[in-house]
Amino acid sequence: MTTVNALSEVAALMGDPARASMLSLLMDGRAHTASELALTAGVTAQTASGHLSRMVEANLLAARAQGRNRFYRLASSDVAHAIESLMALAGTRAAPASLHAAWRRDPDLRFCRTCYDHLAGQVGIAVTDALTKAGHIEPKGPRDWTLTEPGELFCQRIGVDVPGARRAGSRHFARQCLDWSERRPHISGALGAAIADTFFSRGWAEKLRRSRTVRLTDSGRRAMGSHFGATLS
Amino acid sequence: MTTVNALSEVAALMGDPARASMLSLLMDGRAHTASELALTAGVTAQTASGHLSRMVEANLLAARAQGRNRFYRLASSDVAHAIESLMALAGTRAAPASLHAAWRRDPDLRFCRTCYDHLAGQVGIAVTDALTKAGHIEPKGPRDWTLTEPGELFCQRIGVDVPGARRAGSRHFARQCLDWSERRPHISGALGAAIADTFFSRGWAEKLRRSRTVRLTDSGRRAMGSHFGATLS
DNA sequence: CTGATGGTTCGGCACCGGCCGAACTATTGG
DNA sequence: CCAATAGTTCGGCCGGTGCCGAACCATCAG
Numbered sequence: 001m002t003t004v005n006a007l008s009e010v011a012a013l014m015g016d017p018a019r020a021s022m023l024s025l026l027m028d029g030r031a032h033t034a035s036e037l038a039l040t041a042g043v044t045a046q047t048a049s050g051h052l053s054r055m056v057e058a059n060l061l062a063a064r065a066q067g068r069n070r071f072y073r074l075a076s077s078d079v080a081h082a083i084e085s086l087m088a089l090a091g092t093r094a095a096p097a098s099l100h101a102a103w104r105r106d107p108d109l110r111f112c113r114t115c116y117d118h119l120a121g122q123v124g125i126a127v128t129d130a131l132t133k134a135g136h137i138e139p140k141g142p143r144d145w146t147l148t149e150p151g152e153l154f155c156q157r158i159g160v161d162v163p164g165a166r167r168a169g170s171r172h173f174a175r176q177c178l179d180w181s182e183r184r185p186h187i188s189g190a191l192g193a194a195i196a197d198t199f200f201s202r203g204w205a206e207k208l209r210r211s212r213t214v215r216l217t218d219s220g221r222r223a224m225g226s227h228f229g230a231t232l233s
Numbered sequence: 234m235t236t237v238n239a240l241s242e243v244a245a246l247m248g249d250p251a252r253a254s255m256l257s258l259l260m261d262g263r264a265h266t267a268s269e270l271a272l273t274a275g276v277t278a279q280t281a282s283g284h285l286s287r288m289v290e291a292n293l294l295a296a297r298a299q300g301r302n303r304f305y306r307l308a309s310s311d312v313a314h315a316i317e318s319l320m321a322l323a324g325t326r327a328a329p330a331s332l333h334a335a336w337r338r339d340p341d342l343r344f345c346r347t348c349y350d351h352l353a354g355q356v357g358i359a360v361t362d363a364l365t366k367a368g369h370i371e372p373k374g375p376r377d378w379t380l381t382e383p384g385e386l387f388c389q390r391i392g393v394d395v396p397g398a399r400r401a402g403s404r405h406f407a408r409q410c411l412d413w414s415e416r417r418p419h420i421s422g423a424l425g426a427a428i429a430d431t432f433f434s435r436g437w438a439e440k441l442r443r444s445r446t447v448r449l450t451d452s453g454r455r456a457m458g459s460h461f462g463a464t465l466s
Numbered sequence: 467c468t469g470a471t472g473g474t475t476c477g478g479c480a481c482c483g484g485c486c487g488a489a490c491t492a493t494t495g496g
Numbered sequence: 497c498c499a500a501t502a503g504t505t506c507g508g509c510c511g512g513t514g515c516c517g518a519a520c521c522a523t524c525a526g
Contacts, residue, residue, distance in 0.1 A: 006323030007316065008253035015245030016514075017238065024237045034473060047515055049474055060322070068472050068523040082318035083240065089293070089315050090239030249484075267503060280485055282504055301493040301502050 013058055014086065018043050019051050023060070023074075023083055028212040029117040031064065031071035077188055080116030081177050088179075106213075111232075112205065113212040118192030119199065120179050122232060123216060123224070127195065128186045130228035137174060137187065145174040147191060155191075158227050160198045165190035246291055247319065251276050252284050256293070256307075256316055263417055264297065264304035299410075343415075344465075345447040347440065351425030352432060354415065355465060356449060356457070360428065361419045363461035370407060370420070378407040380424065388424075391460050393431045398423035 014020055018041040025032060025040050038048030052072055055061040062075045074080050112123035119127060131137045136151030147155070147162065155162045166173060168190035175189035187195065199205040204220030207213075216224070216232070224230045247253055251274040258265060258273050271281030285305055288294040295308045307313050345356040352360060364370045369384030380388070380395065388395045398406060401423040408422035420428065432438040437453030440446075449457070449465070457463045 004254050004257045005250065007257060007320050008248055008250045010248075010319050010322050011244045011246075011253065012248030013244075015241055015243075015248035017241045018514080020241035020244065021237050024240065035471095043514085044516060045473065046475080046517085050514085053474085070473065078318070078322055082315070082322050085311075085315035085318040086240055086243050087236055089243050089311055090236065251484080268501095276484085277486060278503065279487085279505080283484085286504085298503095303503065 031073035033069045112214040118188045118196045124186035126230040165194040264306035266302045351421045351429045357419035358415045359463040398427040
């Protein structure tokens with residue numbers, strides 16, 4: 001009963017095209033201003049303002065005032081995860097042919113992107129697969145992983161701040177997040193974020209402006225081979 | 234762009250209270266009739282019918298007609314996953330399956346009964362699940378199974394007359410029949426009947442008079458364990 | 467202080483979509 | 497063949513909500 005209402009309320013919030021556009025943009029994990037979000041949603045500022053306050057009210061978004069701007073971001077990685085799950089569903093919808101075309105249209109996004117604050121797409125999957133294959137992470141429960149002792153050493157070696165990730169409050173440490181383009185779980189949670197940080201700080205990857213797309217640098221490609229034993233198409 | 238629309242469309246479907254109620258009920262993984270879903274959603278049959286066809290259209294649900302009922306179930310585990318993610322956002326856990334009054338009224342019938350000439354109820358489901366899990370039968374088409382080579386040997390070993398079943402005229406050989414109490418498919422058709430015959434002729438089960446209820450004998454319970462690897466409540 | 471920019475609140479309009487009554491089809495059982 | 501039950505389609509009503517114009521705060525630059 002109550003859970004039903006909660007489900008419909010949350011889903012209804014995501015079900016409006018304008019709000020869905022905003023959420024999509026915010027999937028890059030960054031904070032965006034209200035006017036920026038209004039622009040991408042194709043509505044006026046006052047309409048966007050209404051949408052945004054409703055989503056903050058429902059704990060989908062978090063807002064932060066800075067100067068005369070207000071920045072909005074996803075409230076938690078759980079929100080990002082739910083959105084990814086819905087996008088995965090959209091992939092199964094009717095007319096697979098036309099949808100395939102949509103995928104082809106954005107191969108870079110499928111190759112590597114941010115999902116909230118961790119890596120997704122083929123690169124995210126490749127990293128996750130490599131960690132699994134090497135025994136660095138092991139499934140624990142239906143939606144989590146544990147970092148094994150060799151995994152801990154490996155992370156230390158490539159410069160992932162594991163202690164920092166463990167300190168990350170009540171956040172899940174190593175979570176499975178369903179990748180909508182690859183349709184398989186990649187690693188998220190505090191550890192997933194720490195790994196992504198490593199990719200960016202070591203210059204293995206860089207965020208493209210105004211997009212969730214991430215470009216893997218040449219040194220990033222070499223790192224994928226040497227550290228993760230992965231060959232990317 | 235395309236992915237945004239897809240996101241909002243899927244979310245909007247889940248965002249209606251009536252549809253959310255239906256999806257919540259279907260989270261038990263079983264198939265439910267249209268009228269049952271209408272009842273729990275608190276809408277009339279015609280309204281429910283509209284909702285259901287829209288969700289089938291969007292590949293959220295799968296429908297199957299049987300007799301004069303239409304059974305609806307979640308189209309895939311991905312759908313269940315997405316719903317659970319949304320529920321997690323609201324901090325509420327998915328409610329456990331609600332028990333139907335009919336189940337409590339006749340637990341024996343629910344445990345084991347004949348469905349025309351084959352076994353149904355928990356035992357029918359357990360047999361079917363065991364055959365599936367062991368790779369003895371495999372789904373073929375929307376409503377049939379094929380008997381694999383190991384399955385053929387297994388049947389021969391426990392004394393199921395497979396050649397006789399194959400000879401059974403124009404009748405379907407191995408058919409999926411939706412179980413009324415378990416709401417999941419069990420095996421019917423000529424092979425299902427032959428399996429039931431084996432249960433009766435080997436003294437594993439016996440029909441109760443003036444009833445569809447079937448009693449599993451002690452040797453039947455042992456057989457369920459040894460041949461089918463199933464533990465029954 | 468004044469003007470400019472970013473953001474929110476308010477009020478009213480217009481449209482979408484959920485709902486039901488009524489009528490119709492299909493299956494089952496007697 | 498008829499009655500009962502399950503389900504769908506059609507048409508029209510009505511409420512919720514997304515939208516914008518206008519007015520109203522807040523911050524910053526000069």
